[in-house]
Amino acid sequence: MILVHCDRNITTFPAIVASPTVTFPYTDYCIWFLTAPANRSLQIKFEALKTTRASIDCSYYYESVLVYDSHGSENLLGKFCGDHSENLPVITTHNSTASIDALISNQGGGSAEFKAIISLTFGPAQGCGGQLDVGATPIQLRSPDVSGNGAYDPDLQCDWILTGLPSKQLKIQFSIFDLEGRNAAGLCDNDYVEIHDGLDGHSLVIGRYCGQLLPTPIVGSSNWLFIRFVSNSANQMPGFVASVSNVDSPCGPSAINVTSTWQTISSPSYPAPYPPNTRCLWTIEVPPSASELQFEFQDLNLEPSPNCSKDFVLFHGAWEDLDHFADDVLVFCGQSRPPLWRHYAHPFKITFVSDGNANQYPGFRLSIRAEGCNRTYSEDSGSLKLAIQQGVCIYRISPSNGQARNVTVSLYITNLVFDDENECHNDKGLLVYDGSTEASPRLLNGSCDSSRTLHSTGPNLLLKFVSTSGGWMWMDYVVTDQGRGCGGNMSLLSTVSANFHSPFYPNLPNATSYDCTWNLQGRAGSSIQIRFEDFDVGDGPCTRNFLEVYFDSPTSRAATPFTRYCPTDVVSDTVLDRGTSNVRVHFVGRAGEIQGRGFKVQIYSHRIDQERLARRFG
Structure with missing residues (x-):
């Protein structure tokens, strides 16, 4: 295997391309042009990929590694910056030519490196991946068997991008499924089929399947599916055969134009049990006159699961990158129906996901409407x-x-x-x-x-x-009934973030004594995170002037505080999170001793398994 340095044409494989292995400061911009034999594709497997700087779009003002499915700058296959050490990409080209552009530097602080092994593999010409249109007639997918020995070939990554008919949803149904089983850790990391609900490998992961158990039929949320088949170098098996077809949406209309009149969406077949392996996506369009959206579950009865690991309803802003799970993302599951909640009026998306387990739960029924001006709020928070x-x-x-x-x-x-x-x-x-x-x-x-x-x-x-x-x-x-500006019960059952401040922030009166308690309640299965954005309460003695934080369980109150902050403590920018949905903040100040701006707190109620949910969405 040869190591090829910067700016070269590569026609002999396998080959290695890599950043310089030097300690002195450097910045290199390199291009490699890759050419495989006709009717063969290339597999680019990164063994290291880390740049010292990153931007949201990996622009050329920052370091980046780009892979193209040609010798030019069109047909981009991948664009990378930042640290990918925990999830090193593997890319299979659609053609016999490709190029790698790399701008890499070790001058931005820290270490930067990349290394990729490039090998010949099979591609769309041999039935391994490609972009396919699904029309009125179903199409068939199968694992490649180029050698003709009755088993799929080793060391493959086949990516199919499937596009169905407008206003339809794609359904995939396996008739044969015989792959290498799980590894010693019980994971599908040897050979597997992975299905994504969207156009690429960053879309929601519907599931990863291996072994000999035939997956149940799967319906995506739209007319796009992304299918990835991976095989390693050992234990080739007969493989899989699947049919992909267009079906009518089981979810009803996907675009909901909300008005001031309540409208309803529900899980498929409601109130009968919803089907397994189903995804629904509704886009909520908002009229210009609306200032607020209102949501209210009339019924919520999904299969129970720890931390929404099976079936759930997800609410998220239409523009959001779900990798980051922004503040207005809400996830609901089980039978704990939240109260009515309100949200800033902008386009919204609602996703319903059921896993592969058949059950007898009826699902959900949700009412939505838009509100304009001039109304009254009667809740206590x-x-x-x-x-x-x-x-x-x-x-x-x-x-x-x-x-x-x-x-x-x-x-x-x-x-x-x-x-x-x-x-x-x-x-x-x-x-x-x-x-x-x-x-x-x-x-x-x-x-x-x-x-x-x-x-x-x-x-x-x-x-x-x-x-x-x-x-x-x-x-x-x-x-609050504890005195003006002092404490209260704040519910985060139907929001993910809120704020509270000390009395009269940013001017804490020192002529008044305070004994205030804020009780914070989040949704079941969530964790409340506290962030102190400001803390300035003077320099009085801590015996009479302090702030305490208690992390309670849902059924009992903690007898002692998790922490106590004194006036002279540096608390600003402190973040507390102990995995509980019930938190108390107790503030005590003595008149004549307490002074300053006071304090400002931002609170977040997030799913304990939010990182897992983020991975499911890319």
Whole structure:
């Protein structure tokens, strides 16, 4: 096997291409042109792939390694930057020519390296992978047997990209399945078929299959499927045969144009048991007049599984890269039906996934509608992520029986953005009234300021937005009976993030003593993560001035705090996460001793197995 240095034409295989093995500073830009014999393809197997810098799109301003299915710069097969040591890619070309462009450097801090072994293999010309259209007549996929000995060939990676008819969903059904079984660790890492719900290997992983057990029929969420077959160098078996066809969607219309009237989507066959190995994808389109989406499960009855490892409903923003699981991703499973929840009005996607196990669970039924301006929130806590409409919008926070319970409302402003910054003064922007009418005293007069905290003196707040340009906001509120601005019960059952601050942040009054408790409750199977974004409470003695964090179980309260912070402790940027969905934050301050800005906390409720879910989505 030969090692080929920078800028070479390679026609003899196997071959190795690699970054320089030197210690002095270097930056190299290299191109290798690869040419295989006619009707053969090339397998590029990376044994090392790490650059010192990375960008979202791996642009040429940063180090990157690019693989093309030609000698030119078209037909890009892969684009890599950053550290891929834990998931080294293997690429099979569709043609007999390919090129590798590498910009690599060790001057950005740390170490950078890449190394790839290039070998001859079989490709689409021998039935190994390719782009296939599925029409009215089903097509057949089978494992390649170029040698004709009744078994698939060794050392293959065959990638099929399948495109079906518009408005249909692709179904794959195996009639023969005989592959090498699981390894000693019980994993399908020898020979396997892996099916993705989308156009490429970064799409949601439906499943990885090996051994001799025939997989149940699989229906994707759209007219695209990505199928990968991998074989190693040992134990070739008869392989597989599968039929791929177009089917009508079992999920109903995929595009939902929401209005102010409740609309409903449900799992296939609801209320009868939903089928196994099914995926549904709904795109929620939002009218321009909407400021908020409302979601409410009428029924949620899925197969129970630890941390949603089997069947689940996933809510995510239409633009999001699911590798990163942004803040507005929610996952639900089992029978724990959440309360109604609201979300900022932007295009949304809802995905339903069932695994290969047949069951007798009816599934789910979900109602959706869009809301405009002028409404009232009556819950004891909430996260307001709203689009600000042009004109005048009024929102009231009026908790149920608030007067009788002698409660006040704390409003935590996190983000407040108007498209025209000139609107943020006097009677424009955001106005907040300490009561239920505009005759009540103003707490805020024409502001666009974020990171503000406001507290009512009674059970009501009125928020008035006056805008000619529009914008968006994120605010959280909580109702409390512990005193103005002091504590409260915050629910994260139907949101993944919220904020709370010390009383009157960023100006903590030192003439008042405080004994405040915030009780935080997340969804079952989730973990609450606490991030201190600011902590400045003076330098008084810790015996009378402190902040404690308790991680409780769902059935009992912890007797001692997990941690206690004193006024002189450096707490900003601290992150706490102990894998529990019930957390208490207890703040005590003595009048005349406590002072400063106070503290600001952001909380996240995430699935304990969120990394696993992220891997399933690429």
